[in-house]
Amino acid sequence: MTSVASGVARKKKVTFSSILMKVSMVLIIAVAVYWLGLNLTNDPKQFAQVTVNGLNNGLLYALIALGYTLVYGIIELINFAHGDLFMLGAVFSFSVLTEFLGATGPSSKNYALLLVVLLLTMLFCAFINVSIERLAYRRLRNAPRLAPLITAVGMSFVLQWIGLKWIGSNPVNVNTVLPSTDFEVAGIIIAVKTLIIFAVTVPLLIVLAFIVNKTRRGRAMRATAQDKDASRLMGIDVNQTITFTFAIAGAAAGAAGIMWAQTTGTVAYNLGFQLGLIAFTSAVLGGVGNLYGAVLGGIIIGLIQSYNDGLAIGPGQRWSQTMVFTILILLMVYRPGGLLGETAQEKV
C-alpha cells in the first residue's frame, strides 16, 4: 500500500515540475513574440532593415557553428579553440590579402585575389585544426571527458596568443575589397556586402551538406559519429575520418574568418572568444551534431542579436552578449537537444 502511495506522490511531483517548465517556457516565448510584434507594428521598415542585418551576421555564425557541430557530432568534444581558429582565419586573411597582396578597394583583380585568399585561408585553418587534433585531442580520446575539454580551453588560449602576437592587442582596421555601396528595395537598404556574403556562404553550406550526406567520406563520418568501434570493424579508418572532419570544420571557420574581416572591416585578437560562444550557442540552438540545425541556429541567433541591438524598443547593444548567453542558458534548461536535435538529456 505504502509503496503505491509513494509511487503516486512521486508521479504527481514530476508532472508539477514539468507543468511549471512548460508554463514558464510558453511565457518566455510569449514575451519574445510580444516584443517582436510591438517593434514590427511600431516601425515595420526598421524591423525589416534590422532583419536584413541579422541575416548577414547569422550566415557567418552558421559557418562557425558548423565547425562546432561537426566536431561535437564526431568526438563529442566542445572544441573551445574553434572560435579562435576563426579569429586566426580573419587575421591570416588580413595579413595576406590586405597587407601582403595589397588588395584594397573593389576591382575585378581584387575579387579574383579574394577568391584565391579565401581558398588559402580555408586551407590554413584546416591545417591548424588538423594539427591541433593530431597533437592534442587524439591522445586524449579515451581519457575522462574533463581532460579534452580543458585541453581545448588551453588550445584556445594558445591560439589567442598567436593572434595577439600577430596583430597586437588593438583592433586593426581592414581595408575591405568589397564595395561599400548599397541599394534600396522598398525603402530597405541592402548592402552589396550582404549579397556577397550570401553568394559565398550559401554555396559553401551546400557543398558541406553534400560532402556529409552524399559522399563516401561523409558516410564514414556519420558512421564514426554513431559508433567508432563498429565503424572500425566495417573497415572505416576512424582516425582519418576524424582528421577529415577537423579539416572541413577548420575550412568553414577559415571562410567565416575572411568573410568577417571583409564585411565588418575590423580584426582583433579576442574576436574568437565572443564569436565562438555565439556560434556555439547557435549550434546548440539548432541541435548540436545536426548540420542543418547549425545553419538554422546561426541565422536565428544572428536575427535575435540584431533585433536586440537594433530595434527601437529593446534592451540595446550593451546587453547583446547577455542576450545570447541567456538564450544559451534557457536552451540548456528547456531543450538541451536543440530545435532539430533529439533530446540529449542524460538521466542521473
Next chain:
Amino acid sequence: MANTATANTAPAHTAVSGNRKWAIGFISAVAFFFILNKFLLPQATTPVQQFFNNWFSLTSMAEIMIWIVMALGLNIIVGYAGLLDLGYVAFWALGGYVAGWLMSPFFSSLQLNFFGNARPGFEFGIHFHMFLVLILGGVFTAIWGVIIGGPTLRLKSDYLALVTLGFGEIIPQFMLNGADIAGHNVTNGAQGIGGLDDVNLFGYVIGTFALPEKFLMVSVLAGAMIFFSIRLRDGRLGRAWLAIREDELAASMMGVPLWRTKFASYAIGAVGGGIGGVGFAILVGGVYADRFNFVISIIILAMVVMGGMGNVWGVVVGATTLAWINSIGLIQVGDLVNNTFGTNINFPSYQFLLFGLLLVLMMLFRREGFIPEARIRMVMNEDKIDDEVSDETKIASN
C-alpha cells in the same frame, strides 16, 4: 568486530594530527611574512628592502591568499565533485559586490549602520561589520550557486560547463552595465564601488594602507578555507563527492543522492568564491567590474588543474605558484633574464601562451597534477591503467 573498529579509527586519527601539522606550517609562514614586513623590513637596508619588494611584495602575497581561497572553492566543484565550472569569476564578482554594497557609502539614499565603521563624513550608505559581510557574501553566492547549478545539474558535464560559462559572462556584464538598471544605479558601472570602510576588529582599526594587517586578515581567510576543505573532504559529503567524481553510476547504486550532492558541491564551492570576493574587495578597498573576465576563471581552473585536482595541498601550491608568476614572477624573471642575457623580451605578453600551454601539457602528460591525490591519478589515467590491468590478468592467466 573490534579489529575493524580500530582499523577504521586509526586513519581518522592520523588525519587529525595531519591537520595540526599543516596548521603549524601555515601559521609560521604567515607569521614570518607578517613580522618581516611589519617590524623587520622598515629597519632593513635598502637592497634588502628592494629584494623583498621586488620578489615577495606584500601586496602580491596578500593577493596570493585570495587566489588560494578562490582555487580551493573551485576545487570543491572541479576537484571533489568532478563538475567543470568555467565561470567561477561570477562568484568572485558577486562576493565583491556584496562587500561593495554593504560596506560603503554607495547607496547614498540609505543610512544603515550595523556595527559598521563608516568614515567620518560618509555616514550615509550601508555599513555592516566585516564578519557579517563575509557571512552575507557567502550566503548570497551560495544562493547564486544554487540558481546557476539548480536547473542544469541534470545535464551532461560539458553542457554544465557551458551554462557556468554563460553565467560567468552575464554576471560581470550585468555589473558593468549596472549603472542604469531601469533607472537605478545598482553597481556604478565601469567605475565600480570604491572607498570601502576600514575594518574595525574589536576596536582595532585596520586602515586602508595597513598592508601587513590586511595580509594577516586574508591569510586567516585562506587558512579557514584550507581547514574547511580538508574537513569537508573527509566528511560524509566529501566522500559522496569523491564517489560521484569517480563513478556516477556506481555512486548512485551505493545510495548517494546524485543531484543533491552535486547541488551541495555547487553551493559550497560558490561560498569559497564569495568569501574570497569579499576579502579581495576589502583588500583593495573597492570593487571594479572590468576585472572580472573569462581569463580569471581560466587562471583559477589552471591553478586547480596544475596543483592536482582534489588535493588541497596541490591546489594551494598551484594557486601560490601561478598567482606569484602572474603578479610579479613573470615580470621579475623576465627582467632577470633580460638583464643577464642582454635580451629584450616582453615576458608578461607571454601570459596567454603560458596558461594555454600549461593546461594542454598538463592534460597530455600529467593529468593528475603535480601533487596528485592517489585516487585522482587512477581516475585520470584510466585509459592507461586499463592496459596495465589487462596485462596483469594476462600474466595471472598464464
